[in-house]
Amino acid sequence: MSASILQFVLLLAIMTALVIPVGNWLYGVFAGQRHTAPERLTYRLLGVDPAHGMNWKVYGLAIVASNLAMLLLAYLLIRLQGVLPWNPAGLAAQSPDLAWNTVVSFMTNTNWQAYSGEQSLSYFSQMAVITTFMFTSAATGFAGAAAFMRGLAGKSGANLGNFWVDITRLIYRVLLPVCFALALVFVWQGMPQTLNAYATATTLEGATQKIALGPVASLESIKHIGTNGGGFFSMNAAHPFENPTPLTNALHILSMLLIPSALTYAFGRLLGNLKQGWVIFGGMLVMFLGFLATVYSFEQAGNPILSKLGAEQTMTATHAGGNMEGKEVRFGIAQTALFATTTTAATTGSVDSMHDSYTGMGGFVPMLQMMLNNVFGGKGVGFINFVQYLILSVFIAGLMVGRTPEFLGKKIEAREVKLVMLAVLAHPLSILGFTALAAVTPGALASLNNPGAHGFSEILYAYTSGTANNGSAFAGLGANTPFYNLTIGLAMLFGRYLTLLPMLAVAGMLAAKRRTPANSGTLPTDTPLFGALTVGIILIVGALTFLPALTLGPIADHLQMVQGVVVK
């Protein structure tokens, strides 16, 4: 217990300590004046003028056009896998509906995987499609956040920056160097990085074990730095090749939190108000700690149904106990709970344990975090979502005291609130709408791996994960069917663009407004009080929207488990 808490404190302290230096670094990337030589060369090749700013419409259009181009190229490469090099296992191309799901998934930074990596993708596809997408989709998200911040900071009028400059700088200055260094640490700890064919071992008992290999480490580092989450192997970061030691697990966790947490500080600097950044960071951290404590305590308490049979789940001096179905011994419950909380907070979606086998309330937390989708959040989107709730809080507080709401010196008016509400409502509409559709589609129900309330949780989790662009799964769900490939693909698109584009519009509109000086009637948004109000509103809106569905799934599941009810 105390060892577990020590790990939590240590990792979260390192994360917090990194906020300022990384935040300053990101600020330099977002606001710096100089272009390095490789960057200038890139601009020349792409034919863009780095000095040209963009308003929100042009910026948004550049995001959509670049994503579309990458989508088409990737689809082509995946479908041509059979004739492309580095395919030692001779894997055939994915079917069209699966390939569509895969490329949409990676373009939207969801990293939902309806396929099994070692069975479906060649080394070439893992590198040229998956690894590339991990860089570009993460850079797109962070660039969107940078543009959004510039708009809110409002120092440049309608100019939100230049999209091409933003992604180029993010990739060259942040993602590539960090990922390269991290990949070497990962290899040192036991992660493969090779183009050799799958190995064949003869075990001590004389059996044959075929061992899938590949360029794993280079994918793993960007997978978490970019909060992408898609695994090289089917079982993702639970696979010892993706996560060989507790140290790699800790680095995975810190990588996921590195940029999302530092964005709050970079924002404070762009705004010229560091306190505002810390209020956002604090609000996120408070929710994170509450969720972590919930997962940890329920998973460590274990499954009473198994205790009755004689499985010892209480921690002793010689074993760590807990609900160990679908978990790995080297991580135990503590590192597993921290990973699960982080991956669904930071919208990464990698897993180092099977969330499907969690206790009811253990599985409740990952789902709720994706539904809220703003506890740190990944690739900048979580930050944008949090600000969306800040604006909503300003609006609600303004209604309560009867004043025109202001945020960062700009009046919040009907147009902005409408766009915020579009973003706030698109999320549950996609999650609950598709879940309801699947729940009444007989073919969709045939994919369930679990009966009863837990089966419903599998569907709910899938669309939550897709819409939140998370990508983790209650992986028992047999999701590689045309129905799920298509509908989850749509959920991923709605989740990505119906948040990013309206909020970019809000930033653009706010940027164009005149700044009103603060007066005695202004509600300050950079105080702990306001942070607490925002967290309250997030939890209330989240609870009102999703509690009915959660009651049918994980909560019912939990109540059955504590009663010892087994479902056939």
Next chain:
Amino acid sequence: MTTSLHPDTLPSHPEPAPAAPLPRLLLTSFLAAGLFTLVCGLGYPLLTTAVAGALLPQQAAGSLISQNGKVVGSAVLGQNFTAPQYLHGRPSMTNKTDGSGPEPYNAENSGASNWGATNAKLRDAVQERIAAFRKENGLTENAPVPVDAVTASASGLDPDVSLATALLQVNRIAQARGIQPADVEKVIRAHLTGRQLGVLGEERVNVLAVNLSLDGQ
């Protein structure tokens, strides 16, 4: 009018540049897709492969362990042990590569049960495994069994067991090998890995390392 990119240096309301015409934007987009595929999708992983292969060839190739010139496994992956003279790992739910049935510890097709906590299949499987573990290791009817010994791992390739699970197998291994239990226990304790850096993860015993060591004696 030219505008600078950066908010800090801008006048309060500059005009951003007009939008590039659509064909121009699409051309830029496709060029970017191609360029970043070359840089991030080929340059970066191939460079990492080359550097890792030069600096850390053993790990980069999968931490393969060879005996008498033959690969016997990977140091970081579990494998299936059923013979009485070997330490046994955790239950594994991996399937054959063609999906035609179970094949524990298939390192070409990682997998888990994904059964929920209330699923009857989970209860039945654990019940069966507890009975088998007690029988095989000569434990009493009601002896508690450590949870890791009777639940399937997430990867199906978990290389480790807890110390408790390893120690409960000492007598069986000693008997099968005709050696003293104390000697088996010594080997197991010699392969006990503590928390990394003193804090991270949990204590554990690598099953393949113990078995290689037992065979080497």
